[in-house]
Amino acid sequence: MTARAQAFSRAAVLAAGFVFLYGPIVVLAVMSFNASRLVTVWGGFSTKWYASLLSNAQMLHAAKISFAAATASAALATMLGLLAAIALARFGAFSSRMLFFGAVHAPLVLPEVVLGLALLTFFIALGIGRGFMTLVIAHATFAMCFATVAILAALKGCDPTLEEAAMDLGAPPTRAFVLVALPQILPAVVSAFLMAFTLSLDDLVIASFATGPGATTLPMRIYSQARLGVTPEINAISTLLLALVAVVLTISAIVTRGRGRAW
Amino acid sequence: MSKGARLSFGRRLVLAAPYLWISAFFLAPMLFIAKISLSRSVLAIPPYEPVFSRTDGLAGWIEKARALNFDAYRTLFTDSLYVESYLSSLLIAGVATLASLVVAYPFALAMARAPRRWRPFLIGAAVAPFWTSFLIRVYAWIALLKDEGLINHALRALGLIEAPLPMLATTGAVVVGIVYSYLPFMLLPIYSALEGQDETLREAAADLGASPFEVFVRVTAPLSREGVVAGALLVFIPATGEFVIPDLLGGSSTLMIGRTLWNDFFSNHDWPAASAAAIALVLVLMIPLLLHERGRMTDEEARR
Numbered sequence: 001m002t003a004r005a006q007a008f009s010r011a012a013v014l015a016a017g018f019v020f021l022y023g024p025i026v027v028l029a030v031m032s033f034n035a036s037r038l039v040t041v042w043g044g045f046s047t048k049w050y051a052s053l054l055s056n057a058q059m060l061h062a063a064k065i066s067f068a069a070a071t072a073s074a075a076l077a078t079m080l081g082l083l084a085a086i087a088l089a090r091f092g093a094f095s096s097r098m099l100f101f102g103a104v105h106a107p108l109v110l111p112e113v114v115l116g117l118a119l120l121t122f123f124i125a126l127g128i129g130r131g132f133m134t135l136v137i138a139h140a141t142f143a144m145c146f147a148t149v150a151i152l153a154a155l156k157g158c159d160p161t162l163e164e165a166a167m168d169l170g171a172p173p174t175r176a177f178v179l180v181a182l183p184q185i186l187p188a189v190v191s192a193f194l195m196a197f198t199l200s201l202d203d204l205v206i207a208s209f210a211t212g213p214g215a216t217t218l219p220m221r222i223y224s225q226a227r228l229g230v231t232p233e234i235n236a237i238s239t240l241l242l243a244l245v246a247v248v249l250t251i252s253a254i255v256t257r258g259r260g261r262a263w
Numbered sequence: 264m265s266k267g268a269r270l271s272f273g274r275r276l277v278l279a280a281p282y283l284w285i286s287a288f289f290l291a292p293m294l295f296i297a298k299i300s301l302s303r304s305v306l307a308i309p310p311y312e313p314v315f316s317r318t319d320g321l322a323g324w325i326e327k328a329r330a331l332n333f334d335a336y337r338t339l340f341t342d343s344l345y346v347e348s349y350l351s352s353l354l355i356a357g358v359a360t361l362a363s364l365v366v367a368y369p370f371a372l373a374m375a376r377a378p379r380r381w382r383p384f385l386i387g388a389a390v391a392p393f394w395t396s397f398l399i400r401v402y403a404w405i406a407l408l409k410d411e412g413l414i415n416h417a418l419r420a421l422g423l424i425e426a427p428l429p430m431l432a433t434t435g436a437v438v439v440g441i442v443y444s445y446l447p448f449m450l451l452p453i454y455s456a457l458e459g460q461d462e463t464l465r466e467a468a469a470d471l472g473a474s475p476f477e478v479f480v481r482v483t484a485p486l487s488r489e490g491v492v493a494g495a496l497l498v499f500i501p502a503t504g505e506f507v508i509p510d511l512l513g514g515s516s517t518l519m520i521g522r523t524l525w526n527d528f529f530s531n532h533d534w535p536a537a538s539a540a541a542i543a544l545v546l547v548l549m550i551p552l553l554l555h556e557r558g559r560m561t562d563e564e565a566r567r
Contacts, residue, residue, distance in 0.1 A: 006376075009373075009519065010373040010376060010377065011373075013369045013372075013373040014370070014373045014374065014377070014385070015364070015367075016370075017370035017373070017389065018389070020366070020387065020443070020446075021389060021392050021443075021446065022392065024400065024403035024404055024406075024407055025274060025392060025395065025399075025400065025403055027403065027406060027407065028402075028406065029412060030397070031406060038411065039406045039409075039412055040411060040412070040413060040414055040416040068307075079280075080281045080284050081281070082282060083277050083278070083280050083281045084278075084281035084282075084285075086276040087274070087277055087281065087282075091270060091274055091277075094270050094274075094278075094534065100278075100282055100285070103285045103289055103290050104281070104285060106289070107289060107381060109500060109548065109549075109552065110504075110545060110548075111503070111504025111505075111506075111521055111544060111545075112504070112506070113504060113506050113521045113524050113525055113541070113544075114296075114504070114524075114541040114544060115289075115544060117296060117524065117528055117537060117538070117541050118289075118292035118295065118296045118541070119288065119292050120528075121292065121295055121296055121299060121309075121538070122288075122291060122292035122295050125295065125309060125314075136535075137288055137503065138288070140284075140288075141284065141289055142290040143286070144285070144351050152399055152413060169269070173272070173273070174303075179285075188485070192437050198323070198394060201396070202396045202397055202398065204397075204398050204446040205506055205507065205525075206506060209528075219396070220396050222398060222399070222402070223398060223507070223511075225302075226398070226402045226405065226511060227510070227511065229405065229409070230405050230406045230409070230501055234402065235406075238396070238399040238403070241395070241396050241399060242399065243394070245394050245395045245396070248394075248397075248531065249394055253387075261444070
């Protein structure tokens with residue numbers, strides 16, 4: 001093969017790959033502006049589905065619940081993940097480190113159905129009423145594991161001698177950590193928060209198990225309607241969520257720019 | 264620091280919050296479903312017995328502990344629904360893993376051989392959809408695959424088919440959904456294995472008379488093996504326990520264990536059976552991981 005033929009086939013493969021990845025999303029976004037209810041008929045440009053979305057009280061309530069739960073659980077998950085990462089990176093081989101390490105990493109591999117089921121039976125057995133609180137607890141637990149891994153990777157990348165130097169110069173360990181290590185891992189902490197936020201916002205399975213009446217999340221609403229087929233309103237809310245992720249990704253790309261990805 | 268070292272008070276304070284949290288909301292619930300899996304299903308709230316309570320005293324606990332049994336696990340083997348769900352999950356996940364390998368490998372190769380300054384942008388763009396909602400990405404395929412969907416419409420407009428092809432609510436749709444949803448998991452490890460390869464090895468093989476095909480088969484492919492294995496595990500493991508994809512894209516005959524579990528729990532209220540199935544699922548998924556880890560350790564020892 002000549003170099004030119006190679007470059008051409010490479011471009012063709014890349015084009016096919018990106019069409020496969022982005023095609024369905026683009027179709028969805030275009031359909032949300034389609035005046036016609038039918039997928040295959042272009043009824044002209046319209047924003048009426050967005051308008052009808054704004055008057056859908058159930059959907060709006062679910063969106064509020066989802067954003068509140070995502071904010072609360074991401075804040076919790078980031079704090080817990082930061083502490084867990086510090087312990088795993090800096091405390092050496094403390095007793096029961098293996099158990100802690102395993103417990104923090106296991107939810108990353110376990111099927112969500114198993115996690116959800118375990119949490120639900122647990123809440124019921126303890127007589128904890130399911131609702132917004134249990135939803136936040138479940139999401140924080142799940143997202144904390146992702147946050148730990150992300151922050152741990154960043155902590156391992158920072159030079160411990162800088163902190164040691166600060167301590168040699170008289171800074172107590174906590175102060176040395178806050179002033180020296182924390183600024184270095186801050187991008188990873190911000191990324192961990194955003195990751196936890198999107199995980200919570202997106203989750204259907206764990207939320208279905210952990211939440212109760214009155215705290216139905218947006219993915220649960222989308223799912224129950226999607227089971228019945230494609231509707232323009234779902235296309236509209238999906239497009240809004242896709243746009244939101246695009247904005248968040250851009251922000252996180254700017255925050256972590258030049259420092260390498262945190263995970 | 265020696266193994267099992269004691270931590271200072273301040274350090275214990277830092278560790279306490281995440282440790283207590285993960286113990287209370289992960290370890291305890293997992294132990295709890297392990298216990299339920301040994302109980303018997305009854306029509307009550309909670310729908311299983313025995314229920315241990317503080318008022319029982321030690322003798323009562325021992326008495327109740329005798330009632331624990333492995334019946335729920337026996338059901339897993341005798342109830343054909345579970346056996347079929349597991350086998351069908353493994354099969355669907357296996358086929359989907361192979362399919363995503365076929366899709367991801369050329370894609371990763373094309374990115375790894377693209378001009379160096381383009382590569383970060385290409386891989387970033389390929390992984391970006393992964394950050395968008397999983398549910399929405401699966402949902403997007405309904406509009407493409409359904410009878411009045413875009414693909415059937417296009418095929419009919421081209422005169423290739425007369426009646427719409429049934430694509431939605433098939434096992435094939437589930438495979439497509441898995442490939443689409445988990446592609447970045449396959450793409451990233453293969454890309455990094457290919458991108459890190461020493462170019463001079465390929466040049467040397469070519470100089471010694473190997474055709475481009477031979478270079479690929481004897482140099483490029485073997486050197487990317489670790490990336491392929493890692494990618495396959497990262498797709499296969501979550502795909503096996505998948506719920507959303509078979510539920511939205513699969514038909515009523517598409518059996519997958521995640522879905523069976525969900526139904527067992529929400530519709531049939533058979534907690535012991537669902538718990539036993541969950542524990543079994545965890546074990547089934549851990550086996551390939553452990554085998555992979557053991558293989559890696561043996562490789563490392565062999566290299567030493």
